[in-house]
Amino acid sequence: MKTTSSCLTLLAALLLSPSLSAQDYEVPRTNWGQPDLQGVWNFSSDVPMQRPAQYGNRQFLTEEEIAGIQAARAARDAGTDAALAIGGVDESYNDFWVENAGIGDTVRTSHIVYPENGRLPPLQDGAIADQGVYGGGTTGESRPVRIGAGGIGTDGPEDRGLSERCLVGFNAGPPFTPSLYNNNVQIFQSRDTAVILTEMIHDARIVPLYESRQAIPELHEDLGFYTGDSKGYWEGDTLVVITRNFNGLAASFGSSGTSADKVLTERFTRVSFDTVNYEFTVDDPATYTDQFTGIVPMTKVAGQLYEYACHEGNYGMVNILRGARVAEQLEAEDS
Numbered sequence: 001m002k003t004t005s006s007c008l009t010l011l012a013a014l015l016l017s018p019s020l021s022a023q024d025y026e027v028p029r030t031n032w033g034q035p036d037l038q039g040v041w042n043f044s045s046d047v048p049m050q051r052p053a054q055y056g057n058r059q060f061l062t063e064e065e066i067a068g069i070q071a072a073r074a075a076r077d078a079g080t081d082a083a084l085a086i087g088g089v090d091e092s093y094n095d096f097w098v099e100n101a102g103i104g105d106t107v108r109t110s111h112i113v114y115p116e117n118g119r120l121p122p123l124q125d126g127a128i129a130d131q132g133v134y135g136g137g138t139t140g141e142s143r144p145v146r147i148g149a150g151g152i153g154t155d156g157p158e159d160r161g162l163s164e165r166c167l168v169g170f171n172a173g174p175p176f177t178p179s180l181y182n183n184n185v186q187i188f189q190s191r192d193t194a195v196i197l198t199e200m201i202h203d204a205r206i207v208p209l210y211e212s213r214q215a216i217p218e219l220h221e222d223l224g225f226y227t228g229d230s231k232g233y234w235e236g237d238t239l240v241v242i243t244r245n246f247n248g249l250a251a252s253f254g255s256s257g258t259s260a261d262k263v264l265t266e267r268f269t270r271v272s273f274d275t276v277n278y279e280f281t282v283d284d285p286a287t288y289t290d291q292f293t294g295i296v297p298m299t300k301v302a303g304q305l306y307e308y309a310c311h312e313g314n315y316g317m318v319n320i321l322r323g324a325r326v327a328e329q330l331e332a333e334d335s
Contacts, residue, residue: 025272027237032191035237037268040186040305041276041298043171044099045178046073049254049294051110051118059118061107069107099181111178114281114293120253121290127257128287144249146258154324157317163201164317166310168226168250172200174243174264175280176296185298186305187268194232194239202308207232207241219245226250228264239268257287274300 028036055061061069110118123129128146145152148169149161163169171179176198184199196205207230210216216231223229224247232241248260262284269277276298283291 027270030189030191034189034191034234035239035270036189037187037194037239037270037276038189040184040301040303042099042184042301043176043178043278043296043298044183045111045296047108047111047178049111049177050120051112055109055118057116057118059108059110059113061109066107099183108295111294111296112292113295115290120256121288121292123256124285124287124289128251130255146249146251147255148251154320157321160317160320162226162250164314164320166201166314168201168203170200172198172203174205174227174230175266175282175294176278176298178296182308184301184305194241196230196241197305199305199308201310203227205230209233213240213242216242221245224248224260228259228262235267237269241266241268252284252287253282257284259284261286276300 030036030038112118112120115121142152143158145159145161147161148163151160151164153159157165161169171177171183176183176185179200182200186197186199188195188197192209194207194209196207197203205227210231210233212233213235216233219229224245226247226249228243229245230241230243232239234240243264243266244262246259246262246264248258250259251257252259252262262282265281265283267277267279269279271277278296278298279293280296281291281293282288
């Protein structure tokens with residue numbers, strides 16, 4: 001796989017100091033009066049996307065539950081470090097390389113907050129339930145390949161997963177979903193445009209801004225894109241981004257469904273010096289029986305975003321295909 005990225009641009013040590021409480025916070029403004037969301041933000045999290053059943057409809061952990069989780073994590077980390085000291089390179093990742101620690105003292109039981117049980121809604125009849133990742137099953141033995149990684153064969157790059165092709169994948173979204181590393185995004189603003197640059201896949205979404213949701217023009221339905229067509233507007237101090245025209249060549253969310261009928265609504269609200277609340281709602285009636293909403297806090301960091309260089313460093317794709325050709329040649333020689 002591609003490893004030329006800066007996997008750990010932002011560790012907790014880079015976090016800026018806490019600020020005033022949300023009630024007392026006055027959102028900074030750009031020169032043209034819009035809320036200033038610019039900077040590098042980290043959305044690392046160890047909160048599950050879907051809520052474990054034991055929490056029911058409860059959104060937040062208690063202090064006792066948080067302490068228990070922290071103690072269990074410390075014990076697990078100690079065991080991992082001991083294994084590394086013995087096993088060395090036999091271990092692929094430990095917490096030194098993984099960037100998924102929760103930040104802040106308010107810990108949710110899940111990122112999904114609607115439906116109230118914190119779970120994804122049931123799938124529609126006939127919707128693809130699980131397209132698999134990392135060598136698992138796919139939608140079939142024919143193209144298009146909609147999974148993130150793995151693939152249906154090695155005849156050409158089109159048979160490999162979307163992330164292996166550096167098209168989309170992992171946590172880049174949209175929407176953003178915390179993953180093992182590269183959970184970073186940089187926001188740029190001008191008077192009539194916002195740019196959302198993800199570290200993973202180093203994809204830049206250029207979002208034109210309009211007066212209101214009603215003023216947003218829609219593209220013709222025949223035009224489709226892997227990451228959709230994003231347009232936005234300001235709703236008070238919240239930047240709202242509406243994304244339509246997904247091309248259907250990727251899963252709707254996770255590894256389920258397709259994206260053809262999906263409409264994604266994202267909301268960026270700066271609630272303190274170092275926190276932007278990121279909220280997303282997926283409305284995909286072809287895949288799910290209801291829409292669903294997630295909240296992922298993003299924390300400002302005193303670092304810069306380095307280029308992931310996915311395409312430029314994609315040695316994995318070249319070597320997969322080269323290895324397949326060598327295997328074919330050896331098989332032909334043996335026969």
